Amino acid sequence: MPISVQSITLTLNDRRLIDDLSCTIKSAGISIIMGPNGAGKSLFMRCLHGLAIPDSGAILYADKPLNPSIRKQQSLVFQTPTILRRTVLANLLFVARQRGIDDPAISGEYLRQLRLDHLAHHPARLLSGGEKQRLALARALITKPTLLFLDEATSNLDPASIETIEINLQSVSKRGTKIILVTHDVGQAKRLADDVLFLHHGKLIEHSKAATFFKNPKSAAARAYLAGKLVL
Amino acid sequence: MPIYSESFAAAFHLLASSDNDLMEILALSLNVSLASLALSCLIGLPLGAILAIRQFPMRDFLVGVFNAMMGLPPVVVGLLVYLHLSRSGPFGWLGLLYTPEAMVIAQMILITPIIVALSCQVLEDLHEDYKDFFDSLVVPRRTALLAYIIDARYSLLTVILAGFGRAVSEVGAVIIVGGNIDHLTRVMTTAIALETSKGELALALALGFILLAISLAVNFLVQWLKASAKRRAYV
Amino acid sequence: MQTLGLIAISTIFAASSAMADMSILVQSTTSTKNSGLYDYLLPMIKSDTGITVNVVAVGTGAAIKNAMNCDGDVLLVHSRQREDKFVADGYARRRYDIMYNDFVIIGPAADPAGIAGSKNIASAMAKIATSKSIFASRGDDSGTHGKEKSLWKVANIDQTAGSGDWYRETGSGMGATLNAAVGMGAYSLSDRASWSAHGNKGDFKIMVEGDDQLFNLYGAMLVSAKKCPTVKSKEGQAFIDWLISKKGQSAIATFRLNGKQLFFPNAD
Numbered sequence: 197m198p199i200s201v202q203s204i205t206l207t208l209n210d211r212r213l214i215d216d217l218s219c220t221i222k223s224a225g226i227s228i229i230m231g232p233n234g235a236g237k238s239l240f241m242r243c244l245h246g247l248a249i250p251d252s253g254a255i256l257y258a259d260k261p262l263n264p265s266i267r268k269q270q271s272l273v274f275q276t277p278t279i280l281r282r283t284v285l286a287n288l289l290f291v292a293r294q295r296g297i298d299d300p301a302i303s304g305e306y307l308r309q310l311r312l313d314h315l316a317h318h319p320a321r322l323l324s325g326g327e328k329q330r331l332a333l334a335r336a337l338i339t340k341p342t343l344l345f346l347d348e349a350t351s352n353l354d355p356a357s358i359e360t361i362e363i364n365l366q367s368v369s370k371r372g373t374k375i376i377l378v379t380h381d382v383g384q385a386k387r388l389a390d391d392v393l394f395l396h397h398g399k400l401i402e403h404s405k406a407a408t409f410f411k412n413p414k415s416a417a418a419r420a421y422l423a424g425k426l427v428l
Numbered sequence: 429m430p431i432y433s434e435s436f437a438a439a440f441h442l443l444a445s446s447d448n449d450l451m452e453i454l455a456l457s458l459n460v461s462l463a464s465l466a467l468s469c470l471i472g473l474p475l476g477a478i479l480a481i482r483q484f485p486m487r488d489f490l491v492g493v494f495n496a497m498m499g500l501p502p503v504v505v506g507l508l509v510y511l512h513l514s515r516s517g518p519f520g521w522l523g524l525l526y527t528p529e530a531m532v533i534a535q536m537i538l539i540t541p542i543i544v545a546l547s548c549q550v551l552e553d554l555h556e557d558y559k560d561f562f563d564s565l566v567v568p569r570r571t572a573l574l575a576y577i578i579d580a581r582y583s584l585l586t587v588i589l590a591g592f593g594r595a596v597s598e599v600g601a602v603i604i605v606g607g608n609i610d611h612l613t614r615v616m617t618t619a620i621a622l623e624t625s626k627g628e629l630a631l632a633l634a635l636g637f638i639l640l641a642i643s644l645a646v647n648f649l650v651q652w653l654k655a656s657a658k659r660r661a662y663v
Numbered sequence: 664m665q666t667l668g669l670i671a672i673s674t675i676f677a678a679s680s681a682m683a684d685m686s687i688l689v690q691s692t693t694s695t696k697n698s699g700l701y702d703y704l705l706p707m708i709k710s711d712t713g714i715t716v717n718v719v720a721v722g723t724g725a726a727i728k729n730a731m732n733c734d735g736d737v738l739l740v741h742s743r744q745r746e747d748k749f750v751a752d753g754y755a756r757r758r759y760d761i762m763y764n765d766f767v768i769i770g771p772a773a774d775p776a777g778i779a780g781s782k783n784i785a786s787a788m789a790k791i792a793t794s795k796s797i798f799a800s801r802g803d804d805s806g807t808h809g810k811e812k813s814l815w816k817v818a819n820i821d822q823t824a825g826s827g828d829w830y831r832e833t834g835s836g837m838g839a840t841l842n843a844a845v846g847m848g849a850y851s852l853s854d855r856a857s858w859s860a861h862g863n864k865g866d867f868k869i870m871v872e873g874d875d876q877l878f879n880l881y882g883a884m885l886v887s888a889k890k891c892p893t894v895k896s897k898e899g900q901a902f903i904d905w906l907i908s909k910k911g912q913s914a915i916a917t918f919r920l921n922g923k924q925l926f927f928p929n930a931d
Contacts, residue, residue, distance in 0.1 A: 247563055268566050278561035281579040290575070294565050339565075515733030515893055523893070525734050526688060526719060607719035609688075610702075625838025626697045627845075627863030 197258035197342070198223045204243060204253030206398075213239050214250065215398040223258075225390035226365065226375040228406070230382075232421060235395040237378045238275070238347050244376065245272050245345055268295070271341040275348040277332035284323070284331055285316040291335040306334040311360055326357030333361055337368060344368065346377045350384065362387060382422065386410055394418045431630055438634035439641075454638070457615040460528055460602070461595035464535035468591055471536075472543030473584065477573050479544065480551035481559070491548060497541035502534075502600030509534040509605045526607040531615070534601040539591040546587040551576050582657050589650050593643060686715035687898045690727075690735035692806060693836045695881070696720035698856035698925055703918045708905055714898050722805030722836065730754065730884075733891035736899040739883045741854070742806035746882045755884035761906050762915050762926040763880045766810055768871035769841075769858055770796075770850040778850075784874040788818035795829040797849035798822070801840050802832025810879070811852045817876060854879050856925040881926075906930070 199221040206214040214236045221227050229237045242248040244255060246262045257266050280287050288303040297303075307313040310330040315323065320331060329349055336344055346365075350358045365388060369375050379385055385392065389406035394415065401415045413419045442450050479491055511517050513525040513533070524530045554576050562572045577584065599617035606613035608622060616639045623632035695701060696718055705716050721729065723740040730738045731754055739761065740746060750758050768778070768787060776796040778787040791798055792815075800822075801808040815822045822830045831849065833840045837857040844851035845865040853861075858869070871877075883906060885899045905911045912928035919925075 245564060247560060264566050267564075270564075272564045274560065274564075278558055280558070280575070291565060294567055294571070514729075515891060517732075520733070520893075526717065607688075607717075609717040609719060612717050622697075624842065625693065625836050627838055627842060627861035629842075629863050631862075 199244065200254075200256045200259070201244075202254045202256070204250035204255060206239065206243065206248065206250045213398050214243065217253075217395075217398070217400045219393060219400055219403050221374075221376065221393075222391070223374055224369075224372065226369050226377060226388045227391050227393060228385045228389040229376065229378045229393045229395060230380070230385060230421070231395035231401075236398040237395050240395065241272070241345050241347055241376065241378055245270055247272070268339075269341055270343045270345065271336035271339050272345040273329070273332045273336050273347065273349040275351065277328050277349075279320045279323070279328055279331070281321060282319070283317050284312055284320045287320045287331060288335055288338060292338050295339045297338065303338065306338045309337075310334045310364065326353045329353055330357060330360060333364060337364065341373060343374045343376065346375070346379075348378050348380065350379070350381065358384070382410075394421070396421075431633060434630040435633035435637060438631055439637040442634060443638065450635075450638075452611065453614050453616055453619050454642075456528065456613070457596060457617070457639075458642075460531045460535065460615060461592060464532045464539060464595050465588065465592050467532070468536050468540040468543050469588060472540045472591075473547050473577060474573070476544045476547030477551050477576055479548045481555045481569075481572065481576070491545070494541045494545040494548070498545050500538060500541065502538060502598045502602075503604065505534055505537050506601030506604030509537065509601065513605065525605060526609060526613060528606070528613060530605040531602045531613060534605045535595045535598060538598060538601060539594050542591050542594060543587060546590060547580075547584055550580050550583045550587060554580050582654050585650055585653065589647065592646065596643065597639065685713055685898065686717055687736040687895050687902060688734070689716055689718045689737045689739055689902070690730045691718050691720055691739040692723050692726060692741060693720045693838060694741070694807070694854040694857045695739065697838055698860040698920060700856070700915070700918055700926060704906075704911075704914055707910075707914055708902065711910070712898075712901050712905055714901060716902060722801070722803045723807075723809070724804030730886050731890075733886065733893060735886060736895045737883060737885055737902055739881065740806055741879055741881045742809050743880055743882070745806075745809070746884065749884060753887060754890050755887050757884070759883045759903055759907055760929050760931065761881045761883050762912075762928045762930075763878060764855050764926050765872065766807070766852055766877040766879050767855050767858060767869045768850055768852055769844065769867050770870040771848045772866040772868060773848070774870065776850065779868070779870050781871045782873050784814055784871055784876045785818040787871045788814055789820055791850055792818070792820045792822060792825065792829075795825065797829050797831060797847055798825075799840050799844035799847070799849040799851040800830060800832045801837065801852075802834045803836065805836075807837060807852060807854060814852070814876060856920070859920050859923060859925055880929075 201217060201219045203216045203218045204214055205212065205216055217240065229240065231237050239248055243250050246267050255262060260266065280290060282290070284307065285303060288306060289300065292303055304313065304316070307316055310333060312327065312330055312334060315327065320328070323331060333349065350361055362384065365375055377388065386406070391403065391405050392409040393400060394402040394409070394417070396417045402409065402413060402418050404414065409418065410422070413422060479487060509530060510525065512519050513522065513530050514520055515525070558576070597617065599621055602615060603618045603621060606615070606618065608614050608618040616635060620632050620635045623635060701718050708714060708716055719729065719735065723742045723745065726738060726740050727745055727749055729735055738749065738755070746758050749755055768784070770778070776790045776794045778790050781787045800811055826832065833843045835843070837853060838861065840851060841853060841858065841861050842863055843849070845863055845867055850870065883903050885896060885903055886894045888894045888896045907930035912930055915926050915928045916924065
């Protein structure tokens with residue numbers, strides 16, 4: 197379902213972190229949110245997912261405000277994943293059970309898909325950073341979300357882990373899952389993006405198709421950012 | 429000091445001969461402490477969990493109250509329980525004064541704040557870690573509560589141990605509400621107080637050694653549990 | 664955890680239901696308990712009457728207050744004046760003489776007040792006060808404490824002037840006070856039974872004994888059912904009846920500690 201964001205604003209400790217932001221995000225494909233540090237990318241994503249509530253404005257999913265049943269169709273992979281103090285498999289099973297999936301075989305399938313099957317019975321908190329992030333993605337995917345958020349989920353990972361995650365993202369996107377992803381990795385954005393939302397100082401500066409954004413950005417800020425010259 | 433060797437010998441002799449009176453006193457000590465501990469956990473763990481994860485107006489005040497109550501002097505608790513359970517007090521009709529139940533009640537009042545305050549702290553840390561993930565997943569509050577208690581179980585074991593330690597070593601409250609009656613309400617600590625007052629210092633110390641041995645055994649058991657948990661690395 | 668709790672609770676209740684109705688609660692003093700007298704008498708009472716006697720041993724003052732709160736069936740203490748007041752106030756129908764022994768002044772072998780062997784308690788107390796030798800008082804409103812205060816009065820000494828200096832009130836039971844006295848080399852007043860049974864004597868000895876003033880009388884009272892309807896009058900009276908019976912009295916007389924008789928029966 198398409199997302200309609202209508203002039204949302206969020207102020208914290210007298211700082212306007214999201215400033216009159218409006219946009220429409222299509223219900224398919226991979227949308228990428230870019231912008232310098234502190235632009236409000238993560239916070240905007242948290243607003244979309246309902247983890248943060250804007251002071252004013254509205255976010256509508258197919259004309260409906262966010263409610264628990266819409267939220268249950270979404271998953272969010274955090275920049276630093278929260279790992280339950282359990283085994284890898286138990287982490288996955290906990291999430292699966294929240295969505296009424298009781299068959300352990302399904303969990304096993306997702307572990308294989310993210311190259312974690314050999315670690316199923318290992319304590320999850322002792323995994324490496326890349327393994328943890330893959331586990332977080334497995335937990336997100338097992339709920340079969342219609343909308344998947346990723347908040348800089350591949351920063352600090354090695355190329356092999358990044359590749360595994362990107363392959364999975366492309367395949368679920370093809371099968372109809374909408375993906376919204378925050379990243380600083382221009383290469384990754386170029387590989388994955390269908391459209392790009394560029395944020396700066398809490399404002400949406402530019403929202404265009406990926407090809408347009410990377411070849412010929414409209415705003416000066418986006419041009420500077422892509423050239424590695426934009427500082428906050 | 430020669431009293432140590434004398435006391436060690438006496439303690440060993442009492443244990444080796446599994447002295448009937450000693451076994452009775454020991455059993456009552458453990459029964460009373462474990463019963464009060466179990467009841468305190470039934471009340472204290474959920475209460476600690478609720479204080480850890482819910483925000484409501486009186487929350488910080490309540491946490492402060494429970495923290496302060498950890499330092500309640502046992503004699504004061506004993507006195508209050510005595511006044512309530514006395515035949516002339518409001519709950520006198522229950523006929524509980526000078527019974528093991530009265531001792532359980534007094535110890536519950538002593539250790540519930542410990543369970544609440546410490547478990548709240550443990551679960552608060554875990555909640556800080558888990559809350560966004562659970563919020564994102566739309567986990568029902570009850571499921572979240574259970575997950576916190578399960579995932580913090582080894583830290584909570586230490587909390588429970590602290591409660592047990594306080595219960596089993598406490599004398600001020602149980603001697604007032606239990607009366608240190610032979611074969612009815614005499615426990616290890618009141619027996620130690622009695623032997624001390626009789627000037628039987630070596631015997632009193634011997635009983636102290638036995639109490640210490642129990643504490644050590646329980647602590648080592650928990651250490652071992654935690655170590656094996658670490659091996660399976662639920663850290 | 665829940666199972667553990669249930670097991671523990673049911674054990675507790677099983678333990679308490681074992682003390683069925685054939686048991687009474689006696690509020691008594693530490694002197695009778697610490698000497699081992701009850702350990703000697705109670706099994707006989709149990710086999711003769713079937714009554715289990717549970718004894719709470721506190722100071723006489725606390726014992727009387729507990730009994731006035733109805734937390735006891737029988738009171739067995741040693742402070743004649745207060746016992747008479749207890750009866751006069753209607754908390755008991757009458758008082759029974761049970762037994763007596765005597766008080767003694769104990770002190771360190773060094774004997775700084777020079778009272779060893781004295782038979783005159785008043786002059787011995789005066790010597791302790793004038794030499795400012797340390798004296799450990801119960802200070803806990805017990806029968807022994809009351810006796811001690813009356814002895815100072817007889818000696819015409821205001822001991823409270825030395826409070827915190829040479830006169831030290833422990834606020835504790837007899838045993839704890841004796842431990843304190845031995846620990847700080849102080850004189851103290853004790854009933855003979857408690858002193859004889861005390862295990863931690865150091866180099867302490869009996870300094871003064873044998874004065875008529877040192878007489879120590881024990882009395883028993885059944886708490887009045889009019890004041891306290893929960894009192895087990897029948898069993899409580901049976902306990903007192905046994906104590907004043909021929910058998911009870913001779914049992915008290917035959918009780919020995921370290922080969923010495925500590926209590927002398929004197930029921931009518």
